[in-house]
Amino acid sequence: MYRQMVRIRTFEDNANQLYLSAKMPGLTHMYSGEEAVAVGICEALTDADRITSTHRGHGHCVAKGAEFKAMFCELLGKAEGYCRGKGGSMHIADQSHGNLGANAIVGGSMGIATGSALRAKLLGQDDVTVCFFGDGATAQGLMYEVMNMAALWKLPVIYACENNGYSEYTRTEEIAAGSITARAEAFGIEAHQVDGQDVLAVNALTQELVARARKGEGPFFLELMTYRYHGHHVGDINREYYRSKSEEKDWKENRDPIIRFRGFLVSEGIATEDEIEAMNAEIARDAAEAVAYAEKAPYPPAHEVDMHVFAD
Amino acid sequence: MREITLSQAVNEALREEMRRDPTVFVLGEDVAEAGTPFKVLSGLVEEFGTARVIDTPISEPGFVGMAVGAAMTGARPVVDLMFGDFIYLVMDQLCNQAAKQHYMSGGKLTVPMVLRTNLGATRRSAAQHSQSLQALVAHIPGLKVALPSSAYEAKGLMKTAIRDNNPVVIFEDKLMYQDKAPVPEEEYLIPFGQANVLRQGADITLIGTSSMVQVALKAAVLLEKDGIEAEVIDPRTIVPLDEARLLESVRKTSRAIVIDEGHQSYGVTAEIASRLNEKAFYHLDAPVLRMGAMDVPVPFSPALEDLTVPTPEAVAANARKLCAGELIHAA
Numbered sequence: 001m002y003r004q005m006v007r008i009r010t011f012e013d014n015a016n017q018l019y020l021s022a023k024m025p026g027l028t029h030m031y032s033g034e035e036a037v038a039v040g041i042c043e044a045l046t047d048a049d050r051i052t053s054t055h056r057g058h059g060h061c062v063a064k065g066a067e068f069k070a071m072f073c074e075l076l077g078k079a080e081g082y083c084r085g086k087g088g089s090m091h092i093a094d095q096s097h098g099n100l101g102a103n104a105i106v107g108g109s110m111g112i113a114t115g116s117a118l119r120a121k122l123l124g125q126d127d128v129t130v131c132f133f134g135d136g137a138t139a140q141g142l143m144y145e146v147m148n149m150a151a152l153w154k155l156p157v158i159y160a161c162e163n164n165g166y167s168e169y170t171r172t173e174e175i176a177a178g179s180i181t182a183r184a185e186a187f188g189i190e191a192h193q194v195d196g197q198d199v200l201a202v203n204a205l206t207q208e209l210v211a212r213a214r215k216g217e218g219p220f221f222l223e224l225m226t227y228r229y230h231g232h233h234v235g236d237i238n239r240e241y242y243r244s245k246s247e248e249k250d251w252k253e254n255r256d257p258i259i260r261f262r263g264f265l266v267s268e269g270i271a272t273e274d275e276i277e278a279m280n281a282e283i284a285r286d287a288a289e290a291v292a293y294a295e296k297a298p299y300p301p302a303h304e305v306d307m308h309v310f311a312d
Numbered sequence: 313m314r315e316i317t318l319s320q321a322v323n324e325a326l327r328e329e330m331r332r333d334p335t336v337f338v339l340g341e342d343v344a345e346a347g348t349p350f351k352v353l354s355g356l357v358e359e360f361g362t363a364r365v366i367d368t369p370i371s372e373p374g375f376v377g378m379a380v381g382a383a384m385t386g387a388r389p390v391v392d393l394m395f396g397d398f399i400y401l402v403m404d405q406l407c408n409q410a411a412k413q414h415y416m417s418g419g420k421l422t423v424p425m426v427l428r429t430n431l432g433a434t435r436r437s438a439a440q441h442s443q444s445l446q447a448l449v450a451h452i453p454g455l456k457v458a459l460p461s462s463a464y465e466a467k468g469l470m471k472t473a474i475r476d477n478n479p480v481v482i483f484e485d486k487l488m489y490q491d492k493a494p495v496p497e498e499e500y501l502i503p504f505g506q507a508n509v510l511r512q513g514a515d516i517t518l519i520g521t522s523s524m525v526q527v528a529l530k531a532a533v534l535l536e537k538d539g540i541e542a543e544v545i546d547p548r549t550i551v552p553l554d555e556a557r558l559l560e561s562v563r564k565t566s567r568a569i570v571i572d573e574g575h576q577s578y579g580v581t582a583e584i585a586s587r588l589n590e591k592a593f594y595h596l597d598a599p600v601l602r603m604g605a606m607d608v609p610v611p612f613s614p615a616l617e618d619l620t621v622p623t624p625e626a627v628a629a630n631a632r633k634l635c636a637g638e639l640i641h642a643a
């Protein structure tokens with residue numbers, strides 16, 4: 001889990017660099033700070049379990065097992081990307097590991113996740129689907145429609161609300177009335193609020209809920225309290241009008257999921273500082289290689305532009 | 313050959329496909345015991361149970377979104393959207409989610425789902441239950457759109473839609489559910505993108521969709537009396553469109569009228585007419601004419617509603633003028 005969290009952070013640092021150096025086209029949203037959420041949850045899943053992801057989707061994609069090379073290729077619009085350069089940062093999908101894709105419509109994938117769970121039940125398959133979304137997405141009506149059906153039909157789906165305190169440039173308190181977990185409880189869905197910076201807590205709870213969902217005890221709802229270090233998207237630099245530097249500093253210094261878990265690993269004698277440094281360095285090398293590879297990789301040929309509109 | 317209603321034809325198509333493929337299931341409001349308000353699905357739940365014929369709450373975006381997710385992960389959902397007008401509610405799930413997954417994923421994800429719904433005015437249902445929104449979805453790359461014009465067509469097109477690996481929207485005409493037509497007992501499929509020539513003629517081509525095929529056929533009978541031979545063609549699917557067959561006909565007859573029940577402006581008729589003008593210009597003796605529904609919300613009063621949709625008489629009148637060399641303007 002430590003490795004996966006560092007892989008996400010490293011991926012994001014490189015993606016940020018690519019964007020700032022104008023090598024990366026489009027728009028992108030960084031996941032740094034929220035690693036324990038994606039990793040704690042995805043480590044409790046198998047490749048057969050599905051996830052749906054959000055506009056802030058790199059972390060989910062890495063955590064679900066994706067490779068750096070194909071991810072960076074996708075971010076740069078190259079042919080070897082997961083989606084042959086047709087999805088980009090906001091639509092990256094990785095079918096081989098059960099990632100049904102990032103989604104640029106806030107709340108847009110809640111139907112997809114619940115439908116995947118309906119398929120599992122219908123076909124007698126025992127996989128579980130996790131639906132990631134932000135606190136902002138809880139304002140979308142679709143969520144209430146599908147939670148109602150998921151609860152009525154006891155579907156194996158886990159709704160994972162990543163509450164990072166902000167919906168774009170607006171505080172959660174300004175857009176969400178009442179309690180977020182109470183909304184799920186209104187449908188009779190068991191809901192938990194968890195410290196999203198504690199990867200062990202997230203993982204332990206998810207393991208338990210996944211096992212119960214496989215037995216038909218779902219659906220479940222998780223509200224994961226977390227924080228995003230960067231702006232809403234990479235261009236959101238001057239953000240003091242909606243949140244303070246001291247608040248950011250406090251989360252980064254005192255509640256960082258990676259620093260916290262590293263401390264735990266060392267104090268428990270599970271890994272030494274040297275081993276951890278070596279692992280970090282190895283991941284940094286992998287990422288740098290993947291970036292270099294992606295930068296040189298070819299763009300898709302023009303004839304692919306009207307390919308894949310329809311399936312055969 | 314035996315004759316059955318369009319409603320029975322759709323029911324048979326679903327029954328046969330559900331027997332053939334255990335991943336096919338039906339989802340929608342009142343589809344199970346009630347068999348839908350139009351009774352199209354009656355009896356399915358008795359054979360397949362409530363696990364495969366699923367009554368949903370009134371949550372159109374919710375269950376259409378769920379169909380997308382089920383389709384992306386290995387099932388073949390057929391969603392029943394009670395009225396075509398409710399397409400506005402599900403635009404995000406249909407157009408942003410279903411239509412784009414295959415392309416955005418570079419061909420890795422597929423969404424083999426069917427959205428069956430309806431179109432058509434003249435049922436005195438007023439503006440929110442009378443719309444023909446096929447142009448709206450045909451505009452979105454990634455969605456296939458089928459418009460059955462008889463019981464025979466409805467069965468064959470539905471079976472093809474269920475086996476297709478793409479999201480398909482099928483619009484049945486609300487007024488045609490009880491219309492009977494010969495339908496063989498043996499299995500058959502109607503391939504998408506192959507127009508059907510219902511009547512051969514040398515003087516003018518009438519291209520009609522859905523119930524407008526009947527309007528075109530009736531117009532052809534009226535024209536016969538004036539010695540005008542109309543060729544009548546049903547494209548069957550507007551996406552994909554059998555452009556080649558339409559062009560072939562127009563090159564022969566040199567004149568065409570396109571008739572569809574969607575609003576005339578920016579509609580299906582405009583698209584087809586424009587393609588014929590672009591690709592058969594030198595064969596044409598007159599501009600291709602469009603005939604759609606008036607650009608007004610469909611009124612309730614029978615006296616007004618009937619004025620809004622193309623009629624056989626109006627089509628015949630326009631055809632006569634075109635054949636006489638009179639230049640007339642659409643709308």
Ligand SMILES: Cc1ncc(C[n+]2csc(CCOP(=O)(O)OP(=O)(O)O)c2C)c(N)n1
Binds near residue numbers: 055106136167
């Ligand atoms: C339907 C829709 N409305 C608005 C947007 C613009 N938008 C993109 S991200 C975002 C904020 C989402 O906040 P939240 O769900 O809390 O996720 P976070 O960005 O915090 O991870 C908004 C408003 C959008 N992409 N889709």
